[in-house]
Amino acid sequence: MFEGILLTIATAATPLLIAAVGELVVERSGVLNLGVEGMMVMGAVTGFGVALATGSPWLGVLAAIMVGALFSLLFGFLTLTLVTNQVATGLALTLLGLGLAGMMGESFVGLPGVKMDYVYIPGLSDLPMVGRLFFGQDPLFYVSIVLTGGVAYFLFKTRAGLTLRSIGDNHTSAHALGIKVIAIRYMAVMFGGACAGLAGAYLSLVYTPQWNENMTAGRGWIALALVVFASWRPWRVLAGAYLFGAVSIGQLHAQALGIGVPSQLLSSLPYLATVVVLVLISRNRRLTMVNTPASLGRPFVPDR
């Protein structure tokens, strides 16, 4: 029972973690992409469709990653090349993604999907309590952990990561030093898109292998909140994602037990928790000021 709950928490946390880690890289480069929800839902519909057509969940995942990255390029072109307002453009990406995905996925509604197999590491997965949790998961769970570690290493231990953070903190100085601000931001945006696409595929291939229009249910926005909650640090994103996974699974179990609280009110708990957590983290103004990338959301037009 307990082990089962832990497992489902991991399943609920993984898509949040993947999307949030991607967005963290984008925001560290100084770009605020509010289109996570849109890119995620595009990834979900693509992953579902391709897996259904080919029978291979892996091809679905691959296609979702590519579609996520390509879709984010649209955002990149507008905000980076045409210097449009990032908040409005991100919203546009979300609205367009939800619209397009609804249209593309119309024929998928009600079809049984392809589910990704679990990976059991022989021997280790039989360990009591933690065996299944750490060594008997779906493959994307491992991807999400490696991704978090990789991003943490990249950002804080490599020169390229330092460059990316310097752009996020002061794009004018970085430009003056000869760093290609726009090019690097394009790459960061596409990485974020790829991650959001992957997170979407996780929803439609692992979490609930089926398609419906509202399947992202605000997870893209929760991922954005997680980045703020984690004060732009990868391992804290992981902690946050599991906290939210716990809240959403907890309310599901509470619904199943029938504790007398209406299911709709329980379902709104993850959203309320997001608000509460955002309040707790941002009430400390100095902490937020220190951690927020200083150029976040600011337009940049290179002077020549």
Next chain:
Amino acid sequence: MRIELIKRPERSALFAALSPFIALGLTLVAGAIMFSLLGKSPVEALYYYFIDPLREVWSLHELAIKAAPLILIAVGLSICYLSNNWNIGAEGQFVVGAIVGSILPVMFPDFQSWIVLPLMLLMGIAGGAAYAAIPAYLKVRFNTNEILTSLMLVYVAQLFLDWMVRGPWRNPAGMNFPETRTFSAAATLPEVWSASGRANWGFVFAIVAAIALWFMLSRTLKGFEVQVLGQSPRAGRFAGFSQSRMVFFAFLVSGGLAGLAGISEVSGAIGQLRPTISPGYGFAAIIVAFLGRLNPLGIIAAGLVLALSYLGGEAAQISIGVSDKVVRAFQGMLLFFVLACDTLILYRIRFVGTSAAKTVEATQNV
């Protein structure tokens, strides 16, 4: 080839006026391409979307019904966006306005008097404004990002409505359908000109609100305050304008208008509460606000355009079998093109060939 932006010496008034039209044109072209990809005749599809609904009087009434909430919400959002407050939770404020406004007709159906309707509208406004006050308060008091909090509250409001109509407020004589009792005549927003169609007073409210806010923005000190605090908070502080008061002002006005839109929709067009009372008006209104260039008069026109796309979506579904999901893709594309075209107002765009770019770089390196 590379794209370079060259800052104009001043805002281009020409492109400020033209950009929404260029964006609409580009959306039509993109839409035509989309329809041919779907295997439909683009000319026929666009005809059903944008011409057919305009051909009959009853259909124009339907247009007004759909435009009313869009305009009401979007003029409120324009105050928010002009003052740099990103309220994207209008959908939730719409829902809460509808719920609070429905207290009288649902819980006291026997209370029938001329005063019921005005009270309902006031309660709707109060409900929407109170719900919008939450992200405003959190932003002012705790420095919390209003984008995320206002959006999260949308989900909460929708779930709450779902619970109300399935639980405590379910119609006792409704055969277990998830809906409230239907509103009495005293609680129904009257039609404006019932001889020719269904359009109700909601549309009149929308036009009045747009004109009032246009006057406020362009002719009063408060309007100036909105613009100054939006463009330069520092200058606003020196002028003695309060940033916190502006946050509340923007959220309360937009929340109140969204609430009014909600109760007008329920009382005028639907006649009862259901689990879903909006086809995404709160989000489409964001597109309306930008398409109208955040100018309340422009928003009236933009609201009619988006309302037409909703109606056209229904027409095209019936006549040529295009899914009604296409509408939202259309609306999303429109916002993209609007934002891209707005770049032309501040910048000239120059296409630089790679060879030319190399020459420029070479001269710079010398």
